[in-house]
Amino acid sequence: MREFYKKTFQKQAVMRKVIMSLIPIIVGSIYFFGWRTLVLMATITLFGVATEYFFEKRLNKKVTEAVFVTCILFTLTLPVSTPLWVGIIGIVFGITFAKEVFGGFGFNVFNPALAARTFIYVTFPEPLTISWNVASSGFPGGFGKYITPAVDAISQGSPLIHFGETNTMLPFKQLFLGNATGSLGETSGLLILIGAFILLRHKSADWRLMLAPVIGFLTFSSILYLSNVSGAQHPLFSLFSGGFLFLSVFMTTDPVTAPKTKEGKWIYGVLTGIITTIIRVFGLFVEGAMFAVLIMNIFVPIIDEAVKYIKTPRKKEVSA
Template sequence: MFQKQIIMRKVMYSLIPIFILSVYLYGLKALELIAVSFLFGIGTESIFLKKKNKKVSEAVLVTCALYAMSMSPGTPLWIAAIGITFGVSMGKMAYGGFGRNIFNPAITGRLFIYIAFPNMTNKWLIPGNFGMTDGIAGATPLEILRNEGIPKFTDLLLGTRPGSMGESSGILIIAAALYLLYTKTASWRSMGSTLVGYFLVQTLLFSFDLGANPLYGVFSGSLLFISVFMVTDPVSSPKKNGSLIAYGLLIGVSVALIRTFSLFPEGTSFAILLGNTFAPLMDEIIGKARVGEVKS
């Protein structure tokens, strides 16, 4: 049924603990959003490939998984369906399918509904107890930081705080990063440079009382999640080692600047699409000086 892709399968393995946590935190709501994301994501790609008589790629499973984990647990199912359909069709298949897309399709879909339905995609729920605790959660850690407060660091590590379904547990995301690096599935260059770029600029801003505490900023919002799973996407990121570092730095710096100076409390999606835009140019410029370099 699916075109076998070992790298994508390893990414799915790394996401299993995060999936389990999301179900514990939000119960049926998480399961419904996951099901809708996979159903419409796989369905959209299969429609595009039907005339070509090709199998659906396992990469679409990763797209659906990352998209689902980036969802606010209170997002209406029909909006989630629109987002993943747009992401797969316009962010991937419109360019010719796997390996040809310029932009990360999961981020493309997430950002589309974030802009199109801003009041319906940021419904944060109280996490825990398999979603049995009813009610709308208070401020997310990023909103707390913006208001010069300090979120509980244990909540940031364990994931027991309001936010997107799979982006809340620092411990599980770090564990996934170690697995992906150990199996050489992801590049440490883009992953590390994203965090370094953010941390350096955010530290500078914080020293002038212009931004949030950089350490809390790394574990708040989706920065850690996108650094491990989105920035390291082998298709939409550069291919040269040097350009991978420049690519990560661009994204990390952009996140710090967007979070500090824009109206948006989070800037990761915008930063990734900005990085995707310049990825081919980075390979062109840096690649000329280092011909034959292979990404690891």
């Protein structure tokens, strides 16, 4: 088995550290929503690896361990009750059209996990916007269940949907700890911050790419909130609701799709936070973070080139 793994997969130490940082969130997801978390994750991983293997085998290349990270991240952006076939379609689409068509790992423009999530979000909206499950609390929580009960009203959905329907905010403590309805890995601010600490401790992510989106998000959210703009939420409530914090830690820090220049990372991150706020407050979609990251993925090469151009010293023209 070990020899087969060595022949099939390309070892990537950084990706293994990312997986390590995701372990607390995976365990938390099981606690909050039950063991179906692992069933969904295993199914998506199986088909994600098979998809990349199909493309790489034809080129006599190995499957990258980055595919495991993509599959785990994609799973954690989904509700626990997501039909397995929807998850399969999503990951096959993400690996194929956001990674392999660009030439595989290192050449992709878009984050494959986010591309997969966005595709099924607009194609199969019901499982991702209506079908939610109650988050467990107390012991043993979801460890004693296959899946937690489904909620029976849309107003009992994710914190952002709950706010949109009732104009009331869930307690901050509930949002921070994670026992709130939502996607698997996005409910607990505490576990996401623990994951961020592990990433930074092992130098597996750039702190600028984590901090810049939060700065842009909180700054613009505060401006709109203090200006009493309709639909603007309290900045801290908005930060710990939905997937923005999760994406700031694990998606914007993707070394392939993020800028390489220091200044570019700040621009990229701040604009991601601002665009997320704009979509949430003025757009039709409750969650804007995934769209914001994909939009900014498009502009990464331009941002880096612009930064390099501005920083490159130019000789003064000498008049004849």
